Amino acid sequence: MNKIKLLFGSFIILTGAFFISQQALASNALIEADQYLQKTSAGDDFYAFQ
Structure with a gap:
């Protein structure tokens, strides 16, 4: 049993460590x-859209 x-x-x-x-x-x-x-120009459009 032990x-x-x-x-x-x-x-x-182990599963806990894996998930972490x-x-x-x-x-x-x-x-x-x-x-x-943030570096790309597409990022500017993306953030403007949000």
Whole structure:
């Protein structure tokens, strides 16, 4: 029984770490896209449209 609990606990920790890293990657990509849009003229149109 303890082995199952341990396995389940480590599984939760691993999936949690995976989701956190995915979230960090996604927000990083959004920041980069934002910076790219600000540099380009298309970005000006995009921000004017918002």
